[in-house]
Amino acid sequence: MTHSTRDVHDALSAYADTAPDLSSQATVDGVASKVSHTRHVRAAGAAAVLALIVAVGTVWGTGIFRSEQTMPAPHPPTTITSGPVPTPAPTDGPGPGLAQNAQRLGLPLHVDGLALKEIRRVPTAAGPGQTISLPSTTGEVLGVALGCPTSVASQRRVTPDFHVYDTAGKDVRPNGAVCFRVTADLAAEPGGMSMDLLLVPGKTTSVRVSPSIRFGASAEVGLYVPVPWSEYPFDQVPLRPRRVTIDGVRWGGPISGTTGGFTAAATENPLEALVLNAPRGRFRLTINGRPWNPCPRPESTTTCRNGELIFWQPVEGWTVDLLGADGTVNLGQQVTIRVTAIEVDGSWTAGIRAGESIGPT
Amino acid sequence: MKREPEGFSDFVAARGLPLRRTAMLLTQDAHLAEDLVQTALAKAWPRWHKLDAPEAYVRTVMAHQFYRDRRRRWVGETPTETLPDQPGDDAASRIAIQDSLIRALSTLPQKQRAVIVLRFFHDFDEQQIATALGISRGTVKSHASRAMAALRVSDHLTDQSTDDSERSPR
Numbered sequence: 001m002t003h004s005t006r007d008v009h010d011a012l013s014a015y016a017d018t019a020p021d022l023s024s025q026a027t028v029d030g031v032a033s034k035v036s037h038t039r040h041v042r043a044a045g046a047a048a049v050l051a052l053i054v055a056v057g058t059v060w061g062t063g064i065f066r067s068e069q070t071m072p073a074p075h076p077p078t079t080i081t082s083g084p085v086p087t088p089a090p091t092d093g094p095g096p097g098l099a100q101n102a103q104r105l106g107l108p109l110h111v112d113g114l115a116l117k118e119i120r121r122v123p124t125a126a127g128p129g130q131t132i133s134l135p136s137t138t139g140e141v142l143g144v145a146l147g148c149p150t151s152v153a154s155q156r157r158v159t160p161d162f163h164v165y166d167t168a169g170k171d172v173r174p175n176g177a178v179c180f181r182v183t184a185d186l187a188a189e190p191g192g193m194s195m196d197l198l199l200v201p202g203k204t205t206s207v208r209v210s211p212s213i214r215f216g217a218s219a220e221v222g223l224y225v226p227v228p229w230s231e232y233p234f235d236q237v238p239l240r241p242r243r244v245t246i247d248g249v250r251w252g253g254p255i256s257g258t259t260g261g262f263t264a265a266a267t268e269n270p271l272e273a274l275v276l277n278a279p280r281g282r283f284r285l286t287i288n289g290r291p292w293n294p295c296p297r298p299e300s301t302t303t304c305r306n307g308e309l310i311f312w313q314p315v316e317g318w319t320v321d322l323l324g325a326d327g328t329v330n331l332g333q334q335v336t337i338r339v340t341a342i343e344v345d346g347s348w349t350a351g352i353r354a355g356e357s358i359g360p361t
Numbered sequence: 362m363k364r365e366p367e368g369f370s371d372f373v374a375a376r377g378l379p380l381r382r383t384a385m386l387l388t389q390d391a392h393l394a395e396d397l398v399q400t401a402l403a404k405a406w407p408r409w410h411k412l413d414a415p416e417a418y419v420r421t422v423m424a425h426q427f428y429r430d431r432r433r434r435w436v437g438e439t440p441t442e443t444l445p446d447q448p449g450d451d452a453a454s455r456i457a458i459q460d461s462l463i464r465a466l467s468t469l470p471q472k473q474r475a476v477i478v479l480r481f482f483h484d485f486d487e488q489q490i491a492t493a494l495g496i497s498r499g500t501v502k503s504h505a506s507r508a509m510a511a512l513r514v515s516d517h518l519t520d521q522s523t524d525d526s527e528r529s530p531r
Contacts, residue, residue, distance in 0.1 A: 005481060010455070011462035012482040016382035020391050024374035027399060028365055031373075034403035353429075 110237050112303075112312040114224035229282060229310065229343070239314060249275045251351035255341070262339040262350035273353045274337055276318045281344030283309040287337050294320040308342060319353075366409035373402065376416050383420055386478045387427045389467055397423050420483075421493045428475045428494045465515035473508035476501055 102109055102116055109116050252262045274294070276283075284307065285292040295304035303310055311318070339350045377398065384394035401422035405415060412418050466474060472494075479485040479493060490501045 007458055008462060008477075008481040011459035012386055012466075012478065014456075014459045015389075015463045016386050016482065018391075019378065019381040019385035019394060021378050022381070022395060024370065024377050027373050027377050027395070027402070028370050030395070030399040031369075031402040031406060032365060034399055035406045 108237075110227070110233055111224070113227055113229070113232060113305075113310065115227045117225050226305075232312070234280065237312075249351040249353045251275075251349050254347045254349055256347045263336065273319045273321050274339070275351045275353055276339070276348065277316050277350075278311055278318070278348035279314045279344060279346035281311055281346075281348065282342040283311075283344070284340045284342055285309055285338065286340075288335055289338075292337075366406060369402075369406070369409055372415055376419075380416070380419060380423065383478065383482070384423055384427075386482055387423070387471075387475060389463075397427060400426055424475055424479060424493045425495055428472055428496075430471075462512075465512050468515060469508050469511060473504045473511070476504040477508050480505060 291307055293304050380398050381394055384397040388394045388397055401419045404422050405419050479490045487498045487501045491498045
């Protein structure tokens with residue numbers, strides 16, 4: 001080659017100049033779309049704890065709901081014990097039972113390890129907000145699930161933002177406001193709600209829902225409590241299969257039953273991740289021999305509970321970054337990851353994105 | 362859809378074009394370049410507030426993503442404008458040389474191309490390239506060696522005549 005490195009640099013620079021100078025907003029919108037897609041894929045397969053779903057009931061006053069000014073008296077707390085899942089009792093409302101109310105609002109009776117316990121109606125006048133007491137459980141973490149409207153509803157600008165605060169006044173949604181399902185907008189697609197999940201510690205006795213704008217007389221809130229794996233009515237919950245293609249993953253091959261495991265020795269860098277394709281099941285993870293909670297928060301959730309990773313629905317491409325895992329993984333460090341099935345409903349596959357060596361055990 | 366992290370939009374406005382330049386060199390396609398930039402920014406999104414050097418991180422992610430992405434076609438040819446008909450003019454000669462180099466670069470496998478771009482466009486050293494692509498220094502050397510050997514015998518470059526004395530690359 002008879003060209004200098006300067007020639008190469010100049011040639012590359014000249015060609016790089018042909019890159020289009022696009023609108024930065026278009027790029028940001030494209031990035032947000034990719035982030036949203038990734039988040040929904042993860043949330044669908046490994047949802048966090050849900051205990052509360054807020055649905056706007058009377059935005060345009062169809063006359064279905066009463067315009068209550070005071071919060072109805074909460075039901076006595078119910079303790080979750082082992083045994084058959086208790087049938088949720090009918091709650092306050094215009095008359096129909098819990099199941100009918102849930103169907104009207106598009107709330108599932110069971111979702112991701114949680115059971116709908118009751119539906120509350122709360123006033124939604126603008127101001128400091130409305131306190132909603134939460135049912136107590138046997139120490140399980142409660143969560144706050146907020147339904148986000150479909151894109152159809154969004155286009156009609158029926159997405160008021162709410163904030164949710166725990167008993168100590170801490171905003172449980174620090175990364176931004178939450179969105180709501182609009183049920184009285186006849187133009188909105190029913191059942192088109194996606195689950196947006198929050199989490200509060202199990203000892204939280206109440207949350208305060210504070211609307212930023214006034215949009216109607218009241219909202220209806222679904223309260224969910226965790227259900228043990230052995231009591232969860234899987235036969236009553238439709239499977240939610242996902243097909244996601246994850247590039248750049250070196251898979252360990254299909255692993256059957258609970259006797260198999262997956263071990264990977266990975267060259268650590270900020271870009272590596274553990275990826276799982278699995279049916280419903282419970283797993284245990286270790287990293288460098290230590291138990292690994294792959295969820296972002298240390299408190300128990302329906303996904304990470306009692307040292308277990310739980311998939312209440314089949315997952316495809318469930319991903320967790322390795323850097324910062326349990327605070328033990330740092331740049332330049334070799335890591336060994338072990339995935340062991342405890343109880344699984346079929347074969348599963350694990351892989352490492354950009355790993356050095358992979359092998360099933 | 363969530364709002365972007367604080368400062369994210371400003372960063373994209375300020376550094377989007379330089380990132381797109383790098384992506385253009387890697388992918389040699391404007392649409393693929395934009396997709397590569399957006400994919401890398403999407404990976405940076407959840408950890409944005411933790412990044413001390415976001416541009417370096419995003420560029421690293423881009424290079425790594427390109428290096429690992431098996432979907433990308435190996436573009437054997439790259440469309441360029443017509444070479445000037447008048448040899449001998451300095452500007453025309455320079456354009457011709459650049460065109461030849463880009464054509465030759467486009468014939469490289471994407472892993473070798475990634476190494477060349479990081480080495481000669483971003484002036485990364487071997488360790489920096491290794492870190493960016495998540496490979497060993499030995500692999501960097503191997504890719505660079507093979508890339509340079511391929512470029513030396515590339516038809517696009519051996520057709521180029523030079524009226525200067527030999528200049529040996531580094």
